[in-house]
Amino acid sequence: MIVILGVENEAHAKRVATYLQAKGEEYIFLDTQNYPNSIFLDWEATERNKGNITINNKKIPLSDIKSAYWRNFSDVKYEHFEDGENSEFLSSMLERERRSALHSFFYSLDTNWVNSMHAFDLHKKKAFLTSEFKKNGIRVPKTLITNDKDALIRFYEENDKNIIYKPVLGGAYTQKITDESLTDEQLATLKVSPVQFQEFVDGVDIRVYAFKNTLYSAIIEASTIDFREDMESKLIPVDLPKKVQEDCFKMMKIADLKYSGIDIRLSNKGEYVFIEANPAPMFIHAERVTGFPLTEELIKLLLS
Ligand SMILES: Nc1ncnc2c1ncn2[C@@H]1O[C@H](COP(=O)(O)OP(=O)(O)O)[C@@H](O)[C@H]1O
Ligand SMILES: [Mg+2]
Known part of the structure; x- marks a missing residue:
């Protein structure tokens, strides 16, 4: 059963x-x-x-x-x-x-x-996982979580005014911070909720589907910072360098995952920056457009 x-x-x-x-x-x-x-x-x-x-x-x-x-x-x-x-x-x-x-x-x-409930619970502590990945030699974006506007402004300046914001837990679109967006009104919203800020990794998205010891990866071509905002986004299969592949498996181990949809940004300078490892990614669209046998791999895992 x-x-x-x-x-x-x-x-x-x-x-x-x-x-x-x-x-x-x-x-x-x-x-x-x-x-x-x-x-x-x-x-x-x-x-x-x-x-x-x-x-x-x-x-x-x-x-x-x-x-x-x-x-x-x-x-x-x-x-x-x-x-x-x-x-x-x-x-x-x-x-x-x-x-x-x-x-x-x-x-x-x-x-x-x-995956397990433990993996899901861990995934909800995103900023903690980010720090664990970093500790284990995985390249992640510089990250600040705060409800203090002075800390945000300092982080913004320190990162050459090149940062994004997104929810601490996820689930809403990633957006860039600009001088214009730092209005008093916007800054006051920090009193209602902390926000996650990260260095903006300018480049393209890579989605990796990882199963125990097999990886399928594709570049996502989208016209928006957050690819989910672009309904026409395409997935183009791509090979990853050995070290990046190893880091995917390392990430899964840290996050207690047997299967994952890993988000990576490949910067314009050629650097692979790991964003997150999802414990229950959607895969039907990716399977259809890439031909990757994602359902079969998942079934294999369930029957193993
Ligand atoms: N630091 C960043 N630099 C550039 N793009 C980012 C950054 N963080 C997130 N993104 C973009 O936003 C998307 C969603 O962010 P993510 O952290 O994966 O949150 P979610 O839980 O909502 O999926 C990423 O897949 C990526 O396209
Ligand atoms: Mg994501």
Whole structure:
């Protein structure tokens, strides 16, 4: 049995399911939003994989779970429980209980996770990973995380006014800082949230799909700083120097990844600068335009 963490109507989860089916492998979708309302779980915390998970009335012994593909994690639901004055306390306590049980279970389930909850938790500490990569000799952009405008201005000057900003956690477009963008109004927003600033690596994007010991890499041709803003972006297969390939594997080891979509910037001076290693990258578009056998590689990993 292979668990697909995600929902049936999401393209990548669906594609993995289709491939598994074609190979005669049993799989099941796990949408954690349904826990504990309609997903039932028991496990003996002092034993290895002793217990059961019941999804859609199908009871699966934990020892039958061969691997787990982590596509989307929706965590547990917050539900409002009416309890007079104590409603808010009760509702958030129950949410915490659900979360603690589920996360402990994900950490405990001893299976072939692609990728593990530990890897996802690490990925959310992006700036920490950036420092770990640097410590291990991987070239990363100079990075500042701050909510202090004076620190930002100093960093801006120190880096010849050539920096970008993006969210600390990710998920929004990367943009360049200019003298014009440093208005009092903009700087005041730092009081609401810290921001991540980096030296701007002028050049092109490279996306690497990495599987245990195989790499597929392509240059992304886009007309915007952040390639996702350009819907017409193209991927052109490219070979990477040995040292860059080694750094990809090193990065995966540090980030606890068996499979990853690694973002690199190749600067105009020919320097490879590592941006991040994603634990559950999208791959359907890349597979279609490059012909890289990405789904097959992922399936191979799940069945290994
Ligand atoms: N320091 C940088 N210099 C130049 N481009 C960058 C830099 N950081 C990010 N980018 C561009 O923005 C994209 C998104 O940034 P990234 O850190 O990968 O965040 P996300 O989590 O949103 O994917 C990168 O793939 C790259 O194209
Ligand atoms: Mg990225």
